Amino acid sequence: GQQLNQSPQSMFIQEGEDVSMNCTSSSIFNTWLWYKQDPGEGPVLLIALYKAGELTSNGRLTAQFGITRKDSFLNISASIPSDVGIYFCAGQGGSEKLVFGKGTKLTVNP
Amino acid sequence: GAVVSQHPSWVICKSGTSVKIECRSLDFQATTMFWYRQFPKKSLMLMATSNEGSKATYEQGVEKDKFLINHASLTLSTLTVTSAHPEDSSFYICSAGTNVGGGTTFGEQFFGPGTRLTVL
Numbered sequence: 335g336q337q338l339n340q341s342p343q344s345m346f347i348q349e350g351e352d353v354s355m356n357c358t359s360s361s362i363f364n365t366w367l368w369y370k371q372d373p374g375e376g377p378v379l380l381i382a383l384y385k386a387g388e389l390t391s392n393g394r395l396t397a398q399f400g401i402t403r404k405d406s407f408l409n410i411s412a413s414i415p416s417d418v419g420i421y422f423c424a425g426q427g428g429s430e431k432l433v434f435g436k437g438t439k440l441t442v443n444p
Numbered sequence: 445g446a447v448v449s450q451h452p453s454w455v456i457c458k459s460g461t462s463v464k465i466e467c468r469s470l471d472f473q474a475t476t477m478f479w480y481r482q483f484p485k486k487s488l489m490l491m492a493t494s495n496e497g498s499k500a501t502y503e504q505g506v507e508k509d510k511f512l513i514n515h516a517s518l519t520l521s522t523l524t525v526t527s528a529h530p531e532d533s534s535f536y537i538c539s540a541g542t543n544v545g546g547g548t549t550f551g552e553q554f555f556g557p558g559t560r561l562t563v564l
Contacts, residue, residue: 369555376448376537376555377488422487430476430541432553434487 340423340435347413348443355421355438356407363425366399366406367432371420380421381408413442446472448540450556457528458564465523465559467538473518474540478553479511482535494521528563535560 340357347353357366365384369377381392383399383406390397396409406425410417423435447470457463467477476495480488492513494500500513510532512524521540525532539553 374535374558374560376450376539376557378555379552382552430478430553431490431493432478432488432539434489436487439485 338423338425338433338435340438342438343436344439344441346441346443349413349415351413353410353413353417353440354407355423356405357423357425357435358405359425359433360404361427362403363427363433364403365426366397367424367426368395368397368406368408369422369424371422371437373419377422410440413440415442415444418442446470446540446542446552446554448474448538448554448556450536450538450559452559453557454560454562456562456564459529460527462524462526463528463561465525465536465538465561467521467523467540467556469519469540469554472540472542472554474521474542475518476541477515477521478539478541479513479521479523480537480539482537482558484535488537491523525561528561530563533561533563 338357338359367382368380371377381397386403387401388399394411420437420439422437424432449468451466479491482488491506492500492502494513494515496515496518502508515521535558537558539555541553
């Protein structure tokens with residue numbers, strides 16, 4: 335089945351630093367999504383990307399849909415303590431099903 | 445935004461008992477609901493897709509007789525873990541979709557807060 339490779343697996347940064355994480359796939363997706371999950375909670379959608387090459391921002395978050403449709407990245411600028419959590423990429427192909435990456439655990443030191 | 449609730453938020457049960465988890469879309473009608481399972485420090489794994497009024501479609505390796513899914517209305521889907529065993533302990537998350545996208549895209553899926561199941 336389809337799999338997503340998400341990296342890095344974890345990040346430890348200082349408050350104020352920028353963060354970048356990415357996902358790659360062996361197959362093409364029509365939609366790329368980025369979620370954040372807090373402990374004991376369900377994922378919350380941060381950014382959705384629908385077109386190859388699309389670059390979309392949501393506050394301090396910016397994500398891009400790779401032109402090959404096999405990759406995407408998420409950047410967080412000027413990190414703050416509440417950015418702590420696990421970030422997941424997800425791809426959607428020819429059906430409604432979402433394929434999730436393995437997650438990037440972000441720790442922000444004040 | 446759209447809200448999806450799950451009940452209970454956590455449950456502890458004895459081995460051999462059955463547990464029912466409810467997933468409700470509170471302010472919209474969901475054409476499709478999805479059930480995921482998440483182990484500690486792991487990703488979400490899709491278990492099954494359910495459409496209102498029809499049988500659920502299970503992912504490979506998921507036992508349909510073990511994980512019974514009922515989608516009786518456009519706002520409610522239930523997952524019953526039958527004869528639960530300790531290895532069924534996990535975080536179960538549902539999502540609800542509206543399937544209103546166009547072309548090659550689909551509508552957003554809204555996730556519930558999850559249910560922590562612990563089987564003793």
